[in-house]
């Protein structure tokens with residue numbers, strides 16, 4: 001039976017403006033880094049995407065190298081897009097990226113114009129799309145002039161292959177420089193995608209200030225520290241967890257679950273319960289409390305996690321006392 005989206009899909013999801021742009025993004029967006037590769041179950045992937053869209057999640061985030069193997073998450077997305085989402089294309093914001101190693105030789109990595117242009121052409125083919133909504137440079141490349149990398153992003157927008165451009169994992173200083181080059185070219189930087197969670201707060205040391213000042217959106221990734229900031233590892237490592245999966249491609253391994261981290265997780269979990277949330281929900285709310293954050297980029301392995309995480313939206317404000325208690329648990333980290 002062909003997929004028909006839930007007619008009530010826009011009723012409950014808040015949409016937040018992406019910096020000073022015209023683009024609104026859902027408070028939660030869905031990333032396809034893991035659980036959408038060729039090694040994963042296609043029907044589970046389909047159920048996740050359908051439930052996300054039915055719940056008002058209009059933004060799906062990909063990259064050339066997501067899988068594993070690299071490229072296969074875009075292929076999975078392409079299959080499901082063709083079957084289920086083609087008629088909803090104008091209701092979707094689809095992003096992809098290039099910047100990490102993708103193919104052999106000197107042109108399949110880093111930040112050259114050669115790599116960025118070729119990689120997007122490959123991504124569009126894998127996903128069966130004419131254009132992406134957002135194209136990112138995935139990580140800074142100190143060996144390629146910023147003018148070349150940003151020039152490639154500007155070119156891609158002018159070619160109509162992407163509507164907007166963004167950067168990922170650039171430091172505050174690198175971000176300021178990239179913004180300046182892009183402004184000079186006439187293609188504004190829409191959004192920055194940094195890693196940000198209770199356990200990794202580097203963006204608070206300058207990057208969020210730059211983004212707020214410049215009117216650039218922010219979409220933090222790995223907000224649950226790949227699942228560590230949930231209650232799933234409180235009693236050991238479940239067999240169906242990411243830590244036990246050994247899927248490679250940057251996925252966390254068992255050695256990331258240290259006694260020191262679990263001690264903090266136990267204490268954070270108590271605060272979450274006192275707020276009427278589970279820890280995953282509190283960790284997402286904690287990111288969304290800052291209005292410089294446009295949307296929080298979640299990953300899920302099953303449909304039930306989509307609903308569970310969206311339920312964080314029932315409580316995104318924190319008392320000063322809660323914030324202080326959380327800070328005392330996290331610092332020094």
Ligand SMILES: NC(=O)c1ccc[n+]([C@@H]2O[C@H](COP(=O)([O-])OP(=O)(O)OC[C@H]3O[C@@H](n4cnc5c(N)ncnc54)[C@H](OP(=O)(O)O)[C@@H]3O)[C@@H](O)[C@H]2O)c1
Pocket residue numbers: 030031032033034061062138168169193220221222223224225226227228230231232240241242243280281297298299300301302304305306308309
């Ligand atoms: N720009 C970059 O360099 C970069 C890097 C990494 C990621 N990203 C983007 O960010 C997205 C999210 O990253 P991530 O997958 O690491 O995010 P994450 O939200 O920190 O971790 C996702 C994992 O947390 C667990 N989880 C999710 N919701 C849960 C819930 N409600 N209750 C219990 N457990 C829950 C699941 O683990 P189990 O699998 O164990 O069930 C899930 O696979 C990626 O898909 C990608 O789009 C970007």
